[in-house]
Amino acid sequence: xxxxxxxxxxxxxxxxxxxxxxxxxxxxxxxxxxxxxxxxxxxxxxxxxxxxxxxxxxxxxxxxxxxxxxxxxxxxxxxxxxxxxxxxxxxxxxxxxxxxxxxxxxxxxxxxxxxxxxxxxxxxxxxxxxxxxxxxxxxxxxxxxxxxxxxxx
Numbered sequence: 001x002x003x004x005x006x007x008x009x010x011x012x013x014x015x016x017x018x019x020x021x022x023x024x025x026x027x028x029x030x031x032x033x034x035x036x037x038x039x040x041x042x043x044x045x046x047x048x049x050x051x052x053x054x055x056x057x058x059x060x061x062x063x064x065x066x067x068x069x070x071x072x073x074x075x076x077x078x079x080x081x082x083x084x085x086x087x088x089x090x091x092x093x094x095x096x097x098x099x100x101x102x103x104x105x106x107x108x109x110x111x112x113x114x115x116x117x118x119x120x121x122x123x124x125x126x127x128x129x130x131x132x133x134x135x136x137x138x139x140x141x142x143x144x145x146x147x148x149x150x151x152x153x
Contacts, residue, residue: 005039005052012038013053028055028063033072036088043076043085071096094147101143108136 005013013034020030031053036044044052050060064086067073071092075084089096111133118126 004041009038009040026063026066028053028059029066031055032060032063032086033067033088036073036086037090043087045083045085049086071099094151097147098144101140104136104140108133108140111136 013031016034016038017027017030020033021027025033032049032055035049035053036042039052041048046060046064049055049064050057053060055063064073068075072089073086074089075086077084111129115126115129115133118129120126
């Protein structure tokens with residue numbers, strides 16, 4: 001890693017990358033997301049990202065596409081240039097949290113359908129499944145309230 005990053009910034013990219021891997025991001029996606037947050041330069045091109053993190057073109061491309069899909073990063077273009085400049089969507093963290101919370105809706109709907117399709121042979125397991133679906137409903141409601149209350153501050 002170079003591009004005028006301090007040793008402390010390089011360490012932060014690595015440690016924040018590891019933390020994001022633990023949350024489910026691939027190593028390359030985690031490092032790119034970290035770089036875009038840690039770097040003093042808030043917009044970086046594909047080639048700058050690839051060179052700083054010493055990634056292959058395909059790893060960089062796949063990771064960027066993943067981060068775009070997850071809405072963790074965005075890009076802009078500049079007049080007269082074909083390059084895309086990637087940036088962190090750190091300012092939209094509330095939307096990311098809400099999307100994450102809402103993504104549980106489909107998952108929970110399927111769990112509820114599974115519960116309806118199950119026989120009564122194993123009531124203990126069914127009760128555990130019912131408790132999980134109730135918790136997911138509760139979790140979603142309470143977390144949306146938390147974000148709304150945070151916005152009021």
